[in-house]
Amino acid sequence: MSSMQKNTVNHPLGFFKKDNSIYESINNDDISFAASDNKSYISIPDYDPATHYIELTRSRYYETLITVRHHIKSVSDNYFYLLGAKNIDLFMMTPSISSPMGPGSDSEAIPINFGKLKTYLTDSSQFGFEPLLMNGIDKVYCYLPSMRGENPDKRHLNQFFHCEAEIKGSLDALIPIIEGYVKSLCEALTWMPSIVGGISREPQATRAALSRILAFDTFKRITLDEGIEILKKSEVPDLFTETQHGRDMTSRGELELLRILHIDTPLWVTSYDRDRVAFYQKPEPNNSDKVINADLLFPPLNGNSFGGEIVGSGQRQDSVEEMYESLKRQGIPAAPYEWYINLRRLSGYGITSGFGLGIERFIAWALCLEDIRDAIIYPRLKNVVTYP
Numbered sequence: 010m011s012s013m014q015k016n017t018v019n020h021p022l023g024f025f026k027k028d029n030s031i032y033e034s035i036n037n038d039d040i041s042f043a044a045s046d047n048k049s050y051i052s053i054p055d056y057d058p059a060t061h062y063i064e065l066t067r068s069r070y071y072e073t074l075i076t077v078r079h080h081i082k083s084v085s086d087n088y089f090y091l092l093g094a095k096n097i098d099l100f101m102m103t104p105s106i107s108s109p110m111g112p113g114s115d116s117e118a119i120p121i122n123f124g125k126l127k128t129y130l131t132d133s134s135q136f137g138f139e140p141l142l143m144n145g146i147d148k149v150y151c152y153l154p155s156m157r158g159e160n161p162d163k164r165h166l167n168q169f170f171h172c173e174a175e176i177k178g179s180l181d182a183l184i185p186i187i188e189g190y191v192k193s194l195c196e197a198l199t200w201m202p203s204i205v206g207g208i209s210r211e212p213q214a215t216r217a218a219l220s221r222i223l224a225f226d227t228f229k230r231i232t233l234d235e236g237i238e239i240l241k242k243s244e245v246p247d248l249f250t251e252t253q254h255g256r257d258m259t260s261r262g263e264l265e266l267l268r269i270l271h272i273d274t275p276l277w278v279t280s281y282d283r284d285r286v287a288f289y290q291k292p293e294p295n296n297s298d299k300v301i302n303a304d305l306l307f308p309p310l311n312g313n314s315f316g317g318e319i320v321g322s323g324q325r326q327d328s329v330e331e332m333y334e335s336l337k338r339q340g341i342p343a344a345p346y347e348w349y350i351n352l353r354r355l356s357g358y359g360i361t362s363g364f365g366l367g368i369e370r371f372i373a374w375a376l377c378l379e380d381i382r383d384a385i386i387y388p389r390l391k392n393v394v395t396y397p
Contacts, residue, residue, distance in 0.1 A: 035200045036200060036201075042203045043203035056388070076204060077204065081368065084197040088193045093147065097141065101153075104128050104129065104345055107132055107287065116158075119157065131155060134153055134155070135175060147176060147177050151172070153171060155168070158391065161390045170368040171366070175363035179362055184227075187305065191275065195222045198215070208376055211311050228277055233278055233280055263317040264317055272306075278303065283298050283338070288341055302322060314373075314379055319374060320365070327360045333350070
């Protein structure tokens with residue numbers, strides 16, 4: 010698809026189909042909030058890991074954040090229920106991490122010793138989905154924590170919540186499902202105007218962004234190559250990296266690209282370099298050095314608030330030979346993934362595609378927060394003791 014071209018695929022459910030009981034619950038909470046004595050701008054407590062548990066007992070901010078998070082989860086479950094997806098209870102430990110260290114990884118796994126077993130905390134639930142799609146199920150999803158070991162900052166938590174889904178089919182079939190999910194979350198926030206008015210750092214910016222997204226047919230797309238060519242013309246440093254394994258946009262580059270393009274709705278960036286993404290992403294048929302993937306970038310709603318990549322998605326490798334080749338190209342041992350490769354040899358295997366949306370990232374973006382830590386109730390940060 011060419012630069013900035015629109016995809017005209019309609020969402021299979023429509024954007025406004027909702028469970029009336031969920032709507033009534035959100036509406037009731039918003040009415041209660043509006044009737045309270047403390048309904049104006051709510052300050053965020055300064056984070057102190059030693060006393061954070063005390064703030065949870067008294068802070069109006071956390072009370073309201075709990076309500077927002079509760080409804081985001083209920084709307085998520087309803088969306089995938091209407092889609093016909095099965096919710097999957099998955100593992101929290103795995104010997105096969107989805108982002109192994111290598112040139113295609115920007116995350117660090119967390120190793121643990123479980124008795125005599127050396128294993129890892131789960132960094133993504135994707136690997137648990139794919140076998141299930143061979144057993145008569147078309148769509149699966151989860152809403153679970155993921156754990157990663159890189160140093161935390163304003164964009165990264167060591168434990169965060171992930172809404173992930175996998176479907177039988179191509180990335181083209183998945184994109185409208187992702188867009189519909191994003192719009193469902195945005196719609197849910199429009200049902201709580203009083204709550205948003207109190208908890209968002211810029212309520213008018215939040216309301217305007219939600220309205221723009223809900224009015225938009227489908228999000229624009231641009232390839233990574235097109236994006237980097239645009240960034241090359243900028244005089245701002247550190248917008249992308251380039252190594253023998255390929256190129257990446259930095260977080261700063263994502264934001265600068267959105268600024269240059271004057272984008273005020275999410276933007277898809279597609280066709281990343283093969284050796285700079287996870288080894289299981291499917292190479293493009295006409296260029297084996299590119300993959301069939303798409304990241305969804307969200308423009309910040311004010312100068313300092315959260316923005317950038319919130320959704321990552323891709324089509325999975327369906328070729329044993331391509332899988333081994335990608336592992337070799339990235340210098341990753343095949344042994345922990347032989348079971349995953351073997352799925353492709355089984356009868357009934359078919360192409361799948363999946364995505365993950367960072368819940369805290371979405372909340373931080375929607376509420377104009379500067380620090381993702383303020384979007385979660387219990388931060389878990391590397392080398393920081395937080396009770397409970």
